[in-house]
Amino acid sequence: MTESPRRTEIAAYLVAVERHLSDLPEPVREDLLSDLDSHLAEVVADLAPGTTLVDLLGSPESYARELRETAETEREEAGARMRRRFRETVEPLVSRTRAAADRYAASTGHTDAADLAARLRPGWWVARGVLVAALFVYWLSAAQYGVTGFRVLGSLPGLILLTAAVLFGAWASLRIGAKSLEWGRDRRRWTAAAGLAILAISAYQFAWFLGVPQVEYVETDYSGGATDVGDVYVYDADGQLLSDVYLLDEYGNPIELGDPWTCTDEYGQPMATYDVDYGYQYPLCSVGGRLPLEDPSTAEPTASETPMESEPATTPEPDPTASAEPTADTSASEVPTTPEESATS
Amino acid sequence: MDRSQLLKGLLDIIVLRVLDNEDGYGYEILHRLRKAGFDDLGDASVYGTLRRLYRAGYLSTYVQPSESGPHRKYYSLTEPGRKYLREMRDAWEDVSTKMRHLFDVPKKG
Numbered sequence: 114m115t116e117s118p119r120r121t122e123i124a125a126y127l128v129a130v131e132r133h134l135s136d137l138p139e140p141v142r143e144d145l146l147s148d149l150d151s152h153l154a155e156v157v158a159d160l161a162p163g164t165t166l167v168d169l170l171g172s173p174e175s176y177a178r179e180l181r182e183t184a185e186t187e188r189e190e191a192g193a194r195m196r197r198r199f200r201e202t203v204e205p206l207v208s209r210t211r212a213a214a215d216r217y218a219a220s221t222g223h224t225d226a227a228d229l230a231a232r233l234r235p236g237w238w239v240a241r242g243v244l245v246a247a248l249f250v251y252w253l254s255a256a257q258y259g260v261t262g263f264r265v266l267g268s269l270p271g272l273i274l275l276t277a278a279v280l281f282g283a284w285a286s287l288r289i290g291a292k293s294l295e296w297g298r299d300r301r302r303w304t305a306a307a308g309l310a311i312l313a314i315s316a317y318q319f320a321w322f323l324g325v326p327q328v329e330y331v332e333t334d335y336s337g338g339a340t341d342v343g344d345v346y347v348y349d350a351d352g353q354l355l356s357d358v359y360l361l362d363e364y365g366n367p368i369e370l371g372d373p374w375t376c377t378d379e380y381g382q383p384m385a386t387y388d389v390d391y392g393y394q395y396p397l398c399s400v401g402g403r404l405p406l407e408d409p410s411t412a413e414p415t416a417s418e419t420p421m422e423s424e425p426a427t428t429p430e431p432d433p434t435a436s437a438e439p440t441a442d443t444s445a446s447e448v449p450t451t452p453e454e455s456a457t458s
Numbered sequence: 459m460d461r462s463q464l465l466k467g468l469l470d471i472i473v474l475r476v477l478d479n480e481d482g483y484g485y486e487i488l489h490r491l492r493k494a495g496f497d498d499l500g501d502a503s504v505y506g507t508l509r510r511l512y513r514a515g516y517l518s519t520y521v522q523p524s525e526s527g528p529h530r531k532y533y534s535l536t537e538p539g540r541k542y543l544r545e546m547r548d549a550w551e552d553v554s555t556k557m558r559h560l561f562d563v564p565k566k567g
Contacts, residue, residue: 145509151531152484152505158527159485169501176502183469183506 129173242286246278345395359391367392474543483530
Protein backbone atom coordinates (compact mmCIF):
# COMPACT_ATOMS: atom_id res chain seq x y z
CA MET A 114 0.00 0.00 0.00
CA THR A 115 1.13 3.50 -0.74
CA GLU A 116 1.17 6.44 1.67
CA SER A 117 -0.80 9.11 -0.17
CA PRO A 118 -4.07 7.24 -0.83
CA ARG A 119 -4.13 6.30 2.85
CA ARG A 120 -3.56 9.90 3.83
CA THR A 121 -6.46 11.12 1.70
CA GLU A 122 -8.58 8.32 3.12
CA ILE A 123 -7.78 9.49 6.62
CA ALA A 124 -8.43 13.12 5.71
CA ALA A 125 -11.81 12.30 4.17
CA TYR A 126 -12.81 10.20 7.17
CA LEU A 127 -11.67 12.97 9.49
CA VAL A 128 -13.67 15.65 7.71
CA ALA A 129 -16.79 13.48 7.83
CA VAL A 130 -16.36 12.83 11.56
CA GLU A 131 -15.69 16.48 12.22
CA ARG A 132 -18.91 17.45 10.49
CA HIS A 133 -20.88 15.26 12.85
CA LEU A 134 -19.23 16.73 15.92
CA SER A 135 -19.91 20.38 15.12
CA ASP A 136 -22.24 20.85 18.08
CA LEU A 137 -19.70 19.75 20.67
CA PRO A 138 -18.16 22.40 22.94
CA GLU A 139 -15.12 23.90 21.30
CA PRO A 140 -12.44 22.59 23.74
CA VAL A 141 -13.75 19.03 23.61
CA ARG A 142 -14.07 19.00 19.83
CA GLU A 143 -10.65 20.57 19.40
CA ASP A 144 -9.05 18.00 21.66
CA LEU A 145 -10.73 15.08 19.97
CA LEU A 146 -9.92 16.20 16.46
CA SER A 147 -6.40 17.40 17.10
CA ASP A 148 -5.37 13.87 17.97
CA LEU A 149 -7.73 11.88 15.81
CA ASP A 150 -5.46 12.41 12.83
CA SER A 151 -2.53 10.60 14.39
CA HIS A 152 -4.78 8.03 15.96
CA LEU A 153 -6.27 7.13 12.59
CA ALA A 154 -2.74 6.96 11.20
CA GLU A 155 -1.91 4.36 13.85
CA VAL A 156 -5.02 2.43 12.95
CA VAL A 157 -4.20 2.58 9.26
CA ALA A 158 -0.68 1.31 9.93
CA ASP A 159 -2.16 -1.95 11.20
CA LEU A 160 -4.66 -2.17 8.40
CA ALA A 161 -4.45 -5.17 6.15
CA PRO A 162 -4.08 -4.31 2.45
CA GLY A 163 -7.43 -4.11 0.73
CA THR A 164 -9.41 -3.14 3.78
CA THR A 165 -10.51 0.41 4.33
CA LEU A 166 -10.99 2.55 7.40
CA VAL A 167 -14.73 2.26 6.98
CA ASP A 168 -14.45 -1.55 6.95
CA LEU A 169 -12.64 -1.49 10.25
CA LEU A 170 -14.20 1.45 12.10
CA GLY A 171 -17.62 1.70 10.53
CA SER A 172 -19.12 4.80 8.96
CA PRO A 173 -17.86 8.23 10.08
CA GLU A 174 -21.36 8.97 11.38
CA SER A 175 -21.40 6.01 13.74
CA TYR A 176 -17.80 6.72 14.71
CA ALA A 177 -18.71 10.30 15.57
CA ARG A 178 -21.76 9.12 17.51
CA GLU A 179 -19.64 6.73 19.52
CA LEU A 180 -17.05 9.41 20.13
CA ARG A 181 -19.53 11.90 21.43
CA GLU A 182 -21.11 9.34 23.72
CA THR A 183 -17.83 8.54 25.38
CA ALA A 184 -15.80 11.71 25.10
CA GLU A 185 -18.48 14.19 25.91
CA THR A 186 -18.95 14.87 29.57
CA GLU A 187 -22.30 16.54 29.06
CA ARG A 188 -24.15 17.75 26.05
CA GLU A 189 -23.87 21.42 25.31
CA GLU A 190 -27.22 22.98 25.98
CA ALA A 191 -29.00 24.84 23.21
CA GLY A 192 -28.53 28.28 24.78
CA ALA A 193 -24.81 27.79 25.23
CA ARG A 194 -24.50 26.48 21.68
CA MET A 195 -26.29 29.55 20.30
CA ARG A 196 -24.08 31.87 22.32
CA ARG A 197 -21.00 30.03 21.03
CA ARG A 198 -22.18 30.22 17.42
CA PHE A 199 -22.92 33.93 17.84
CA ARG A 200 -19.49 34.51 19.33
CA GLU A 201 -17.87 32.60 16.50
CA THR A 202 -19.63 34.72 13.86
CA VAL A 203 -19.14 38.05 15.57
CA GLU A 204 -15.53 37.57 16.61
CA PRO A 205 -13.98 37.78 13.12
CA LEU A 206 -16.00 40.92 12.47
CA VAL A 207 -14.84 42.52 15.69
CA SER A 208 -11.22 41.63 15.07
CA ARG A 209 -11.40 42.96 11.51
CA THR A 210 -12.90 46.22 12.73
CA ARG A 211 -10.22 46.42 15.37
CA ALA A 212 -7.48 45.88 12.80
CA ALA A 213 -8.96 48.60 10.58
CA ALA A 214 -9.11 50.98 13.55
CA ASP A 215 -5.49 50.22 14.35
CA ARG A 216 -4.43 50.89 10.78
CA TYR A 217 -6.36 54.15 10.80
CA ALA A 218 -4.75 55.20 14.08
CA ALA A 219 -1.30 54.22 12.81
CA SER A 220 -1.78 56.33 9.70
CA THR A 221 -2.41 59.37 11.92
CA GLY A 222 0.94 58.87 13.62
CA HIS A 223 -0.24 56.98 16.69
CA THR A 224 0.81 53.57 17.88
CA ASP A 225 -2.61 51.96 17.62
CA ALA A 226 -6.30 52.62 18.15
CA ALA A 227 -5.97 52.45 21.93
CA ASP A 228 -3.25 55.08 21.83
CA LEU A 229 -5.36 57.37 19.66
CA ALA A 230 -8.37 56.82 21.91
CA ALA A 231 -6.29 57.74 24.96
CA ARG A 232 -5.21 60.97 23.26
CA LEU A 233 -8.76 61.84 22.27
CA ARG A 234 -10.24 61.03 25.67
CA PRO A 235 -9.88 64.47 27.34
CA GLY A 236 -11.47 66.05 24.28
CA TRP A 237 -14.45 63.73 24.65
CA TRP A 238 -14.69 64.56 28.35
CA VAL A 239 -14.86 68.27 27.55
CA ALA A 240 -17.43 67.64 24.82
CA ARG A 241 -19.78 65.63 27.02
CA GLY A 242 -19.50 68.21 29.82
CA VAL A 243 -20.33 71.02 27.39
CA LEU A 244 -23.28 69.05 26.03
CA VAL A 245 -24.70 68.46 29.50
CA ALA A 246 -24.30 72.17 30.30
CA ALA A 247 -25.98 73.17 27.03
CA LEU A 248 -28.85 70.79 27.70
CA PHE A 249 -29.22 72.16 31.21
CA VAL A 250 -29.39 75.79 30.06
CA TYR A 251 -31.67 74.89 27.16
CA TRP A 252 -34.14 73.02 29.34
CA LEU A 253 -33.98 75.67 32.04
CA SER A 254 -34.75 78.42 29.55
CA ALA A 255 -37.54 76.39 28.00
CA ALA A 256 -39.07 75.66 31.41
CA GLN A 257 -38.94 79.23 32.70
CA TYR A 258 -40.04 80.75 29.38
CA GLY A 259 -43.46 79.22 29.84
CA VAL A 260 -43.72 80.86 33.26
CA THR A 261 -41.94 84.20 33.01
CA GLY A 262 -41.81 84.77 29.27
CA PHE A 263 -38.19 85.85 29.56
CA ARG A 264 -35.88 84.69 26.78
CA VAL A 265 -32.74 83.32 28.34
CA LEU A 266 -31.22 82.42 25.00
CA GLY A 267 -29.92 85.53 23.31
CA SER A 268 -29.93 87.69 26.45
CA LEU A 269 -26.88 88.82 28.37
CA PRO A 270 -27.77 87.01 31.62
CA GLY A 271 -28.42 83.94 29.51
CA LEU A 272 -25.01 84.22 27.89
CA ILE A 273 -23.34 84.53 31.28
CA LEU A 274 -25.32 81.57 32.61
CA LEU A 275 -24.43 79.52 29.53
CA THR A 276 -20.74 80.34 29.82
CA ALA A 277 -20.68 79.50 33.51
CA ALA A 278 -22.58 76.26 32.94
CA VAL A 279 -20.26 75.21 30.10
CA LEU A 280 -17.13 75.95 32.14
CA PHE A 281 -18.51 74.08 35.13
CA GLY A 282 -19.75 71.16 33.01
CA ALA A 283 -16.39 70.75 31.27
CA TRP A 284 -14.57 70.99 34.60
CA ALA A 285 -16.80 68.42 36.33
CA SER A 286 -16.64 66.08 33.33
CA LEU A 287 -12.83 66.32 33.21
CA ARG A 288 -12.66 65.49 36.91
CA ILE A 289 -14.95 62.50 36.48
CA GLY A 290 -12.91 61.40 33.49
CA ALA A 291 -9.60 61.62 35.33
CA LYS A 292 -11.05 59.61 38.21
CA SER A 293 -12.65 57.06 35.90
CA LEU A 294 -9.19 55.86 34.85
CA GLU A 295 -8.92 54.16 38.24
CA TRP A 296 -12.41 52.68 38.15
CA GLY A 297 -13.30 49.07 37.53
CA ARG A 298 -14.59 47.77 34.25
CA ASP A 299 -18.28 47.78 35.18
CA ARG A 300 -18.27 51.34 36.41
CA ARG A 301 -16.43 52.55 33.31
CA ARG A 302 -18.95 50.77 31.12
CA TRP A 303 -21.79 52.58 32.87
CA THR A 304 -19.97 55.86 32.38
CA ALA A 305 -19.53 55.12 28.70
CA ALA A 306 -23.23 54.26 28.41
CA ALA A 307 -24.16 57.52 30.11
CA GLY A 308 -21.91 59.36 27.66
CA LEU A 309 -23.65 57.75 24.72
CA ALA A 310 -27.02 58.65 26.23
CA ILE A 311 -25.91 62.28 26.53
CA LEU A 312 -24.90 62.21 22.86
CA ALA A 313 -28.24 60.75 21.81
CA ILE A 314 -30.31 63.19 23.86
CA SER A 315 -28.27 66.13 22.58
CA ALA A 316 -28.64 65.00 19.00
CA TYR A 317 -32.40 64.82 19.52
CA GLN A 318 -32.68 68.16 21.31
CA PHE A 319 -30.37 70.17 19.08
CA ALA A 320 -31.32 68.64 15.76
CA TRP A 321 -33.00 71.92 14.77
CA PHE A 322 -29.73 73.71 15.43
CA LEU A 323 -27.90 71.46 13.00
CA GLY A 324 -30.45 72.11 10.30
CA VAL A 325 -32.14 68.73 10.44
CA PRO A 326 -35.67 69.26 9.15
CA GLN A 327 -38.25 68.84 11.85
CA VAL A 328 -41.47 67.05 11.30
CA GLU A 329 -44.31 69.37 12.10
CA TYR A 330 -47.91 68.43 12.38
CA VAL A 331 -50.42 71.08 11.42
CA GLU A 332 -53.89 70.24 12.48
CA THR A 333 -56.51 70.92 9.86
CA ASP A 334 -60.12 70.62 10.66
CA TYR A 335 -63.26 70.60 8.53
CA SER A 336 -65.49 71.63 11.36
CA GLY A 337 -63.86 75.02 11.52
CA GLY A 338 -63.41 75.04 15.25
CA ALA A 339 -60.35 76.36 17.02
CA THR A 340 -57.48 75.29 14.76
CA ASP A 341 -54.15 76.69 13.79
CA VAL A 342 -55.67 77.82 10.52
CA GLY A 343 -57.21 81.18 11.17
CA ASP A 344 -58.20 82.20 7.68
CA VAL A 345 -57.95 80.97 4.10
CA TYR A 346 -56.64 83.04 1.22
CA VAL A 347 -57.21 81.82 -2.30
CA TYR A 348 -55.02 83.09 -5.13
CA ASP A 349 -55.48 82.66 -8.84
CA ALA A 350 -52.74 81.69 -11.28
CA ASP A 351 -51.72 85.34 -11.71
CA GLY A 352 -51.07 85.68 -8.02
CA GLN A 353 -54.17 87.75 -7.45
CA LEU A 354 -56.01 87.29 -4.23
CA LEU A 355 -59.53 86.05 -4.79
CA SER A 356 -62.24 87.22 -2.50
CA ASP A 357 -65.71 85.90 -1.79
CA VAL A 358 -64.76 82.33 -2.47
CA TYR A 359 -66.65 79.30 -1.22
CA LEU A 360 -64.85 76.05 -0.55
CA LEU A 361 -66.75 72.88 -1.33
CA ASP A 362 -65.67 69.26 -1.24
CA GLU A 363 -66.52 66.69 -3.93
CA TYR A 364 -69.95 66.04 -2.36
CA GLY A 365 -70.90 69.67 -2.42
CA ASN A 366 -70.52 70.06 1.30
CA PRO A 367 -68.89 73.26 2.51
CA ILE A 368 -65.31 72.92 3.77
CA GLU A 369 -65.15 75.01 6.86
CA LEU A 370 -61.60 76.00 7.53
CA GLY A 371 -60.40 78.73 9.77
CA ASP A 372 -62.02 80.57 12.62
CA PRO A 373 -64.71 83.14 11.84
CA TRP A 374 -64.03 84.72 15.20
CA THR A 375 -60.55 85.71 14.05
CA CYS A 376 -61.93 89.09 13.17
CA THR A 377 -65.11 90.61 14.50
CA ASP A 378 -67.06 93.75 13.76
CA GLU A 379 -67.85 96.58 16.13
CA TYR A 380 -70.65 94.57 17.75
CA GLY A 381 -68.32 91.69 18.47
CA GLN A 382 -69.87 89.53 15.77
CA PRO A 383 -67.85 87.67 13.15
CA MET A 384 -67.45 89.61 9.97
CA ALA A 385 -67.38 86.50 7.86
CA THR A 386 -70.19 86.00 5.42
CA TYR A 387 -71.95 82.71 5.83
CA ASP A 388 -74.21 80.81 3.50
CA VAL A 389 -76.34 77.90 4.60
CA ASP A 390 -75.50 75.79 1.55
CA TYR A 391 -71.98 76.93 0.75
CA GLY A 392 -70.47 77.76 4.09
CA TYR A 393 -68.19 80.69 4.72
CA GLN A 394 -66.93 83.10 2.17
CA TYR A 395 -63.18 83.28 2.12
CA PRO A 396 -61.13 85.10 3.16
CA LEU A 397 -63.10 85.28 6.37
CA CYS A 398 -61.62 88.62 7.29
CA SER A 399 -61.98 90.21 3.90
CA VAL A 400 -63.80 93.47 4.31
CA GLY A 401 -64.09 95.31 1.07
CA GLY A 402 -61.12 93.39 -0.15
CA ARG A 403 -58.92 94.52 2.78
CA LEU A 404 -57.29 91.92 4.89
CA PRO A 405 -57.30 93.10 8.49
CA LEU A 406 -54.97 90.32 9.57
CA GLU A 407 -52.22 91.54 7.30
CA ASP A 408 -52.37 95.06 8.64
CA PRO A 409 -54.19 95.23 11.95
CA SER A 410 -53.76 99.00 12.38
CA THR A 411 -55.74 99.83 9.27
CA ALA A 412 -58.09 96.92 9.62
CA GLU A 413 -60.06 98.29 12.54
CA PRO A 414 -61.14 101.58 11.00
CA THR A 415 -62.03 99.95 7.71
CA ALA A 416 -64.12 97.43 9.52
CA SER A 417 -65.99 100.09 11.42
CA GLU A 418 -66.54 102.26 8.40
CA THR A 419 -68.39 99.62 6.47
CA PRO A 420 -69.60 97.13 8.98
CA MET A 421 -71.66 94.72 6.94
CA GLU A 422 -71.76 96.37 3.59
CA SER A 423 -68.82 94.57 2.23
CA GLU A 424 -69.27 94.62 -1.49
CA PRO A 425 -67.67 91.47 -2.68
CA ALA A 426 -67.62 92.35 -6.34
CA THR A 427 -65.15 95.16 -5.85
CA THR A 428 -61.72 94.35 -4.60
CA PRO A 429 -59.82 97.61 -4.27
CA GLU A 430 -56.31 96.41 -4.93
CA PRO A 431 -53.58 98.87 -5.93
CA ASP A 432 -54.76 98.27 -9.47
CA PRO A 433 -58.52 98.17 -9.05
CA THR A 434 -59.74 97.90 -12.58
CA ALA A 435 -57.45 95.09 -13.60
CA SER A 436 -57.90 92.86 -10.62
CA ALA A 437 -61.42 93.56 -9.58
CA GLU A 438 -63.09 92.39 -12.69
CA PRO A 439 -61.61 88.89 -12.99
CA THR A 440 -62.06 88.32 -9.29
CA ALA A 441 -65.67 89.21 -9.48
CA ASP A 442 -66.11 86.97 -12.47
CA THR A 443 -64.47 84.02 -10.85
CA SER A 444 -66.49 84.21 -7.73
CA ALA A 445 -69.63 84.58 -9.70
CA SER A 446 -68.93 81.66 -11.96
CA GLU A 447 -67.60 79.39 -9.21
CA VAL A 448 -70.46 79.91 -6.88
CA PRO A 449 -73.96 79.23 -8.03
CA THR A 450 -76.14 82.20 -7.58
CA THR A 451 -76.93 83.09 -4.05
CA PRO A 452 -78.10 86.61 -4.55
CA GLU A 453 -78.95 87.38 -0.98
CA GLU A 454 -75.56 86.46 0.31
CA SER A 455 -73.03 87.30 -2.32
CA ALA A 456 -74.49 90.40 -3.90
CA THR A 457 -76.69 92.07 -1.38
CA SER A 458 -75.68 91.16 2.08
CA MET B 459 -29.26 -7.33 24.92
CA ASP B 460 -27.00 -4.59 23.72
CA ARG B 461 -23.99 -4.87 25.95
CA SER B 462 -22.35 -1.72 24.68
CA GLN B 463 -24.77 0.39 26.73
CA LEU B 464 -23.86 -1.58 29.83
CA LEU B 465 -20.17 -1.22 29.07
CA LYS B 466 -20.34 2.53 28.54
CA GLY B 467 -20.51 3.13 32.25
CA LEU B 468 -17.54 0.87 32.78
CA LEU B 469 -15.33 2.28 30.03
CA ASP B 470 -13.28 4.39 32.44
CA ILE B 471 -12.48 1.51 34.71
CA ILE B 472 -11.78 -0.87 31.82
CA VAL B 473 -9.36 1.45 30.02
CA LEU B 474 -7.63 2.53 33.21
CA ARG B 475 -7.23 -1.07 34.34
CA VAL B 476 -5.69 -2.09 31.03
CA LEU B 477 -3.22 0.79 31.18
CA ASP B 478 -2.43 0.06 34.82
CA ASN B 479 -0.36 -2.94 33.75
CA GLU B 480 1.46 -1.35 30.86
CA ASP B 481 1.41 1.90 28.87
CA GLY B 482 -0.20 1.61 25.50
CA TYR B 483 -1.23 3.49 22.38
CA GLY B 484 -4.73 3.91 21.03
CA TYR B 485 -5.22 1.07 18.64
CA GLU B 486 -3.16 -1.33 20.67
CA ILE B 487 -5.29 -0.69 23.73
CA LEU B 488 -8.31 -1.75 21.73
CA HIS B 489 -6.51 -5.01 20.82
CA ARG B 490 -5.83 -5.68 24.48
CA LEU B 491 -9.48 -5.13 25.27
CA ARG B 492 -10.57 -7.46 22.48
CA LYS B 493 -8.17 -10.06 23.82
CA ALA B 494 -9.77 -9.62 27.24
CA GLY B 495 -13.12 -10.42 25.67
CA PHE B 496 -14.64 -6.96 25.22
CA ASP B 497 -15.59 -7.48 21.59
CA ASP B 498 -18.42 -4.95 21.70
CA LEU B 499 -16.14 -1.96 22.25
CA GLY B 500 -15.44 0.15 19.21
CA ASP B 501 -12.35 2.12 18.39
CA ALA B 502 -14.18 5.41 18.77
CA SER B 503 -15.35 4.51 22.28
CA VAL B 504 -11.84 3.68 23.38
CA TYR B 505 -10.33 6.73 21.72
CA GLY B 506 -13.00 9.02 23.15
CA THR B 507 -12.51 7.58 26.61
CA LEU B 508 -8.75 7.99 26.36
CA ARG B 509 -9.12 11.65 25.44
CA ARG B 510 -11.64 12.32 28.19
CA LEU B 511 -9.46 10.66 30.83
CA TYR B 512 -6.50 12.61 29.49
CA ARG B 513 -8.41 15.90 29.78
CA ALA B 514 -9.40 14.99 33.33
CA GLY B 515 -5.75 14.51 34.21
CA TYR B 516 -5.94 10.76 34.82
CA LEU B 517 -3.68 9.97 31.89
CA SER B 518 -0.48 11.46 30.51
CA THR B 519 0.87 10.94 27.02
CA TYR B 520 4.22 10.63 25.34
CA VAL B 521 5.15 10.01 21.75
CA GLN B 522 7.37 7.15 20.70
CA PRO B 523 8.65 6.49 17.23
CA SER B 524 7.83 3.07 15.86
CA GLU B 525 9.98 1.00 13.53
CA SER B 526 7.09 0.60 11.14
CA GLY B 527 4.66 3.39 10.40
CA PRO B 528 3.93 6.68 12.16
CA HIS B 529 4.84 7.83 15.65
CA ARG B 530 2.67 6.44 18.36
CA LYS B 531 1.10 8.33 21.20
CA TYR B 532 1.38 6.29 24.39
CA TYR B 533 -0.91 6.75 27.34
CA SER B 534 0.14 6.10 30.91
CA LEU B 535 -1.66 6.46 34.24
CA THR B 536 -0.95 9.51 36.39
CA GLU B 537 -1.18 9.44 40.18
CA PRO B 538 -4.72 10.92 40.16
CA GLY B 539 -5.52 8.26 37.56
CA ARG B 540 -4.42 5.48 39.84
CA LYS B 541 -6.41 6.94 42.72
CA TYR B 542 -9.45 7.26 40.48
CA LEU B 543 -9.05 3.65 39.38
CA ARG B 544 -8.97 2.47 43.02
CA GLU B 545 -12.13 4.40 43.79
CA MET B 546 -13.86 3.10 40.70
CA ARG B 547 -12.80 -0.43 41.52
CA ASP B 548 -14.22 -0.16 45.04
CA ALA B 549 -17.45 1.18 43.62
CA TRP B 550 -17.58 -1.65 41.10
CA GLU B 551 -16.94 -4.31 43.77
CA ASP B 552 -19.69 -2.80 45.88
CA VAL B 553 -22.20 -2.72 43.04
CA SER B 554 -21.32 -6.18 41.74
CA THR B 555 -21.63 -7.75 45.21
CA LYS B 556 -25.06 -6.24 45.57
CA MET B 557 -26.02 -7.39 42.09
CA ARG B 558 -24.90 -10.93 42.88
CA HIS B 559 -26.96 -10.93 46.05
CA LEU B 560 -29.90 -9.59 44.15
CA PHE B 561 -29.69 -12.35 41.58
CA ASP B 562 -29.03 -15.04 44.18
CA VAL B 563 -32.28 -14.40 46.00
CA PRO B 564 -34.50 -17.31 44.98
CA LYS B 565 -37.59 -16.40 43.03
CA LYS B 566 -40.92 -16.83 44.73
CA GLY B 567 -43.17 -19.55 43.61
